[in-house]
Amino acid sequence: MSLLHLLIVDDHALFRSGLRLVLMEGFPGVEVWEAASMEQAVRVTGEPPDLVLLDIQLQGVNGLEGLGLLRQRWPQVPVVMLSSIAEPDTIALALARGARAFVSKGDTADRIIAVIEQTLGEPQRPNQLVRRLRPGTEPHPAEASQPRLTPRQCEVLDLLCEGLSNKVIARRLALSEFTVRGHVQAILGLLGVTSRSQATFAARQHRLIG
Numbered sequence: 001m002s003l004l005h006l007l008i009v010d011d012h013a014l015f016r017s018g019l020r021l022v023l024m025e026g027f028p029g030v031e032v033w034e035a036a037s038m039e040q041a042v043r044v045t046g047e048p049p050d051l052v053l054l055d056i057q058l059q060g061v062n063g064l065e066g067l068g069l070l071r072q073r074w075p076q077v078p079v080v081m082l083s084s085i086a087e088p089d090t091i092a093l094a095l096a097r098g099a100r101a102f103v104s105k106g107d108t109a110d111r112i113i114a115v116i117e118q119t120l121g122e123p124q125r126p127n128q129l130v131r132r133l134r135p136g137t138e139p140h141p142a143e144a145s146q147p148r149l150t151p152r153q154c155e156v157l158d159l160l161c162e163g164l165s166n167k168v169i170a171r172r173l174a175l176s177e178f179t180v181r182g183h184v185q186a187i188l189g190l191l192g193v194t195s196r197s198q199a200t201f202a203a204r205q206h207r208l209i210g
Contacts, residue, residue: 007033051119
């Protein structure tokens with residue numbers, strides 16, 4: 001099995017150190033690279049990382065601007081955005097610019113690891129599933145790999161599966177069309193699909209819709 005390489009791009013050394021510990025506990029044997037700026041990140045040499053964790057509020061070139069630089073440098077490498085500000089429009093903009101997922105800096109360690117696993121397409125590890133269960137309970141096979149959607153994403157998914165366009169969904173939920181587009185992209189990523197029809201099929205498989 002090849003070694004997993006993860007790159008953290010964040011200008012707060014203390015946060016990078018804490019996240020490094022989370023990643024090393026969640027992915028035994030992982031190699032974690034660090035960069036304090038976009039300039040440092042794009043100068044990383046050798047093989048590309050398997051995934052980049054990118055802070056939005058960087059000094060100099062910020063994360064939203066830096067997404068394009070990373071996609072030029074490593075077109076196939078997924079980027080997970082990090083931020084302490086989880087505003088829907090900010091999340092939607094990050095996803096629209098090519099981020100594969102969004103993680104709040106206030107999320108739990110388990111949540112951060114789960115998002116990385118989903119983004120990489122890796123299955124949940126049994127020890128993590130056990131930690132999330134109450135003693136004496138067993139997960140249903142379908143629940144073990146159940147995508148974790150936010151309540152708003154569930155609302156968007158329901159309407160998407162009805163065949164509604166982003167514009168109509170936006171009107172129904174009193175959101176901007178841009179925000180809905182971001183939610184749809186996030187849903188496709190969480191379900192591991194590339195089209196709305198595939199999302200409907202996957203949602204039925206995961207029992208997310210009737």
